Amino acid sequence: MAQFRPAGFSDEDSDSDDYGFYEKPSRNYFAQQHQNSKKTLENKLQEAIINGNIDEVENIVIYDLNNSVNIKLDSGWTPLMHACFHAHDKIVNFLLQRGADPNLHADSVTPVMAVCSNSSANNDTIYQIICSLIEKKSLLNVGDKYGQTPLMRAISSGRVKVVEKLLNERVNIEMRDQQGWTAVFWAAHHNQPEILELLIAHKARLSEVDRYSRTALEIAMSHDHQDIINILNKHLKKDDDLEENSSISLNNQMTSWHDYYPGVGDENTLSYMCEIPHLLYGMNCERLGALMVNSSMNLRQFLLLEEEDMIKLGIEMPYERQRLKVGLKNFHLRGWKLNAVAGLYARKSENYSVLDCLTALGTHMQQIYILEATLQYTLRDYNRNQNQIKFEPPDSPLITRMKTSTNKFITNINNLRREMKNMKDVLIKISKSNPPPADLIKEKPFLEVAIGYVTDVLVICSLGALIYQARSYLARVLYK
Incomplete structure (x- = not known):
């Protein structure tokens, strides 16, 4: 039977719903009072930071908070974030000296982001705060x-000196935001020609x-930022000229089909060094091209680079190595x-030109070269994984995933073997159905040349003897 509360009683009346079955906990007024006082203290600290009152901030942090400087205030920000956003350099230095963490964030915003967002404070003050945070x-x-x-x-705040400092710290200028903009887009959108020149210089x-x-360039044109448009047009034209000149010089170096087979003409091993810049560009790491060239590494060494190798090459920034x-x-x-992979096999043509054969052979050589490096890479990681799973229980999900991956890997290897057989059959067919290239005519052996020379001498001597005998016979006939 449903029970109804008599008229005049409410949920707040203690006698109406507990019926003596349990006692309600008594309120801890001292804890509530302490919490309220703490809230008041944090509000005072936040107001003192916003107002730039360094003396009050020191008193609250040292005597009231016992140097607890990494607390979150009512706003969700730390004291350091507020000090950075409002550009109070003295408070920033004090908090950093007291152990404030420069990398604590709120809603993914860090102190260095907060200070860079300030567009009204003095340039020198912002620069000093940035230097303190970097230290x-x-x-x-x-x-x-x-x-x-x-x-x-x-x-976006137009801080030229700060941008120059960040660039000297070798920040990643090609990072993209949600709409795919890099730092160049931001400079174009906010009409910052001086900053754009700095970015281009880097x-x-x-x-x-x-x-x-x-x-x-299209972003700048949509805002009619003429200075940005002129800078971009000038440097884009210069890049086009450099690319054209480099392609011309590259074509001039290609003198015969041997040049497409690195290491064949000079009897060195295959290196494929020319492929490394293309891969670096695709990985957004083209700045590292000079390091690779100076190290004289081949493509295989590049494809098998590890953390230690990158550090030895001089790749100092962790994000670049990652x-x-x-x-x-x-x-x-x-x-x-x-x-x-299959090359000529996929075309299923009856007749192949010499150029087709050379192209297919060169492609297969490079593919085999890369596949060997990939197998080495896989074997290296496989051994590492083996060491990691030694301590896993037999029913571990990791073991199951490893078995599934191993089966797929074996299937891929078998597919590669099948394609290698097809490639071998194609090359055999080519060698049988096409004449050998003219530049592969071999020199005659020395013995064969010597025998031919002796034969020629004997023939000449025989002809000389016959001519002498004929002349003697004619002389006898004429003078009789």
Whole structure:
């Protein structure tokens, strides 16, 4: 039977619903009072930071908070974030000295992002705060939930000196936000020609497109930023001229089909060094091209680079090493199509020209070279994984995934073997149905040349004797 509360009683009346079965806990007024006082203290600290009152901030932090400077205030920000956003350099230095963490964030915003967002404070003050944060190992290559980095925020605020400082710290100028904009796009959008020149001096890409297939030049033209348009047009034309000159010089170096087979003409091993810059560009790591060239590494060494090798080469920035490792992994994991592997086999033609044969052979040589490096890469990681799974229980999900991956790997190897057999059959067919190239005519052996020479001498001597006998016979006939 349903029970109804008599008229006049409510949920707040203690006698109406507990019926003596349990006692309600008594309220802890002292804890509530302490919490309220703490809230009041945090509000006072936040107001003191916003107002730039360094003396009050010191008193609250030292005597009331016992140097607890990494607390979250009512706003969700830390005291350091407020001090950075409002550009109070003295408070920033005090908090850093007291152990404030420069990398604590709120809603993916860090202190260095907060100070770079300030567009009203003095330039020197902002610059000093940035230097203080960098000294305390503040992370610079991070983005907020919209992908905006400290460099992008500094560009939007027009902080030329800060941008130059960040670039000297070798930040990643090609990081993209959610709409696919790099630092060049931000400089073009916010009409910052001086900053754009700095970015170009640090080898920023100018022909990239965003998620909507727009270039930085198109962004500048949509806002009619004439200075930005002139700078981009000038440097884009210069890049086109350099690319044209480099392609001309490359074509001039190609004198015969031997040049397409690296290491064949000079009797050295295959290197394929010319492929490394293309791979670096695809991995967004073209800045590392000079390091690779100076090291004289071949393509195989590049494809098998590890963390220690990258450090020895001089790749100091961790994000560059990570990007290169991810790029190499994706390269080794990519799929091969039949047209790419089988070459002439996929065309199923009856007659092949000499150029077709040379092209297919060169392609197969490079593919085998890369596949060997991929197998070495896979074997290296397989051994590492073996060491990791030694301590896994037999029913571990990791073991199951490893078995599934192993079966797929074996299937891929068998497919490669089948394609290698097809390639071998094609090459045998080519060798039987096509004449040998003219430049492969062999020199005659010495013995064969000597015998031919002696034969020629005997023939000449025999002819001389016959001529002498004929002359003697004619002389006797005429003088009789």
